Amino acid sequence: MGFLLYHLLDESAGKYPERKAIVYKNDSITYRELAQASNKLANSLAETGVNRGDRVGIYLSKSISSVVSIFGILKAGGTYVPIAPDAPPKRAEYIIRNCGIKHLLSTADKVSRLEGMFPEGCPIEKIILTDSGQTESQLASEIISWETIKNSEGEHPPSLNVIDRDLAYILYTSGSTGDPKGVMISHLNSLTFVNWAQDFFRINKEDRVANHSPLHFDLSVFDIFATVKAGGTVVVIPDGAATFPVRLAELIAREGITVWNSVPSVLILLVTHGKLERLDFSSLRLVLFAGEIFPVKYLRQLKGYIPHADYYNQYGQTEANSSTYYHVKELPHNDGKIPIGKTAVNFEVFAIDENNNIITQPGEVGELYVHGSSVARGYWGNSEKTRLAFVDNPLSNGAGEKVYRTGDLVTLDENGDYVFLCRKDNMVKSRGYRIELGEIETAISGYQGVKAVAAVAVPDDLIGNVIKAIIVPVAPGALTVTEVERYCSEILPRYMIPEMIEFCDSLPMTSTGKIDRQALITPSTTST
Amino acid sequence: MSIERDLKKFISARLAKGKDVKTLQDDDSLFETGIVDSLGVLLLVAFIEEQFNIKVEDEELIPENFETINKVKEFIERKTAIRAKK
Numbered sequence: 001m002g003f004l005l006y007h008l009l010d011e012s013a014g015k016y017p018e019r020k021a022i023v024y025k026n027d028s029i030t031y032r033e034l035a036q037a038s039n040k041l042a043n044s045l046a047e048t049g050v051n052r053g054d055r056v057g058i059y060l061s062k063s064i065s066s067v068v069s070i071f072g073i074l075k076a077g078g079t080y081v082p083i084a085p086d087a088p089p090k091r092a093e094y095i096i097r098n099c100g101i102k103h104l105l106s107t108a109d110k111v112s113r114l115e116g117m118f119p120e121g122c123p124i125e126k127i128i129l130t131d132s133g134q135t136e137s138q139l140a141s142e143i144i145s146w147e148t149i150k151n152s153e154g155e156h157p158p159s160l161n162v163i164d165r166d167l168a169y170i171l172y173t174s175g176s177t178g179d180p181k182g183v184m185i186s187h188l189n190s191l192t193f194v195n196w197a198q199d200f201f202r203i204n205k206e207d208r209v210a211n212h213s214p215l216h217f218d219l220s221v222f223d224i225f226a227t228v229k230a231g232g233t234v235v236v237i238p239d240g241a242a243t244f245p246v247r248l249a250e251l252i253a254r255e256g257i258t259v260w261n262s263v264p265s266v267l268i269l270l271v272t273h274g275k276l277e278r279l280d281f282s283s284l285r286l287v288l289f290a291g292e293i294f295p296v297k298y299l300r301q302l303k304g305y306i307p308h309a310d311y312y313n314q315y316g317q318t319e320a321n322s323s324t325y326y327h328v329k330e331l332p333h334n335d336g337k338i339p340i341g342k343t344a345v346n347f348e349v350f351a352i353d354e355n356n357n358i359i360t361q362p363g364e365v366g367e368l369y370v371h372g373s374s375v376a377r378g379y380w381g382n383s384e385k386t387r388l389a390f391v392d393n394p395l396s397n398g399a400g401e402k403v404y405r406t407g408d409l410v411t412l413d414e415n416g417d418y419v420f421l422c423r424k425d426n427m428v429k430s431r432g433y434r435i436e437l438g439e440i441e442t443a444i445s446g447y448q449g450v451k452a453v454a455a456v457a458v459p460d461d462l463i464g465n466v467i468k469a470i471i472v473p474v475a476p477g478a479l480t481v482t483e484v485e486r487y488c489s490e491i492l493p494r495y496m497i498p499e500m501i502e503f504c505d506s507l508p509m510t511s512t513g514k515i516d517r518q519a520l521i522t523p524s525t526t527s528t
Numbered sequence: 529m530s531i532e533r534d535l536k537k538f539i540s541a542r543l544a545k546g547k548d549v550k551t552l553q554d555d556d557s558l559f560e561t562g563i564v565d566s567l568g569v570l571l572l573v574a575f576i577e578e579q580f581n582i583k584v585e586d587e588e589l590i591p592e593n594f595e596t597i598n599k600v601k602e603f604i605e606r607k608t609a610i611r612a613k614k
Binding site for chain 1: 586
């Protein structure tokens, strides 16, 4: 009986020991090898002090080792916490401190970037290097090499009383008041989605599923766990592959990818610069996209190049997994929207209007709520934010169930499909990443010489939104764009650093005394 | 010389987004150092096309031509040489 994420691997390793589990560049490992390697890692982690419920950091570029790390941590009863490999050191430090990471899996070059970030009270005790590099790092009292783990004993994972309510992973997303929020996902939360997705999309042992998304992005959960459950092959796409669309397109064709899952921006790059007409994508049967709106004109072009594949719009949040889906058949007019669709099995989704009524008719507008076993436990160490987003189920009549309040306003179309309209707050999407404009504003306002700042999202065809920051300096000419960008790059991930920075004497206000964001989105005459 | 200067100026002003380019060597990877990302490379292409009056084909958007400052420089030199012959 499988009730933990790593049971999916145990089962597939039993059924298909010699099938390829993970492929990365010219390397691959079989299910038997993945099971053995993760058992060894789990035993080593247990020996070095990882107990049930401990958070273990993964600060790695994607590779075979990062997948081994995930299963090793889970089998040790731990909770894996992916840290974006390109995260600024300050953000990595915040995450490590926030959830108290004592064990970190990383490589020598990445560990060196953290050096000096913890002048006092570094929580890290042990670092496990997953490459052959060496480090004299002062961060941890013990550095363990991958070689040591490979040569360790222990064919079987440690025996622990892990239950499905235990946390499997924590994914950090943008937080509106300046600090990232750690979304706590249990084995049950994750499996509720993974089991549905593997069954619904008929992922099978012949499938070669691309893992394009980084591990801190929850699309990777489908790529890895649904594929491992099916006994298929996860083809890990190297970080940054989308930089060269022609090469990424060739990789998809050459590897015979059957299932692709990513944010639309990557697919748009493939359509516009990938020269798709040259290549044979006959293996590709399923294209899933999520995270942002896919402009119809690009999706039309993509379907033109790869007409035989099935296309699905997936809708969800890290906090509740993907809860609705829409099978794209006929495309609307280029100005139209692809619906987010209908509710997945074993999920409950409803939208409530301003008068607290559930919307049922086309054209009615309400805020979307998600209810079910996929809904996360909350944000690590942040009961206030948890209370605001995970609320009592307004439909439950006091049964005590919590639902996730998405903050997304939706409507229904004539077919009963939900259609996303807009956010209720200042969260925006750029390249599929969630960005709280407040986090950018908090970061910039911390810089000397900044009197006031507003961040806005300017709609963009290719990446969804472009971030623009408007800054009032303490004195005219007191700041330069370059110094603000440099400061941002120390705190914020790259996708949150404003593409445009402008200075002005004051911020426009609405009649109610709020910052007039709409006025800021339209181009101003005072440029950089 | 001016190709290199123009390139470095553009990369540092428009693409680096606050990353330190002073220590960047002409043979360092622009991508591994995080200076240029998938969106940045398209801005770089648009800049090169306009500044040097050449057309970058999608097939030419590959690491062999864009991985380092030296490679971009050589690519521009090759392209402008082809144009001059025509």
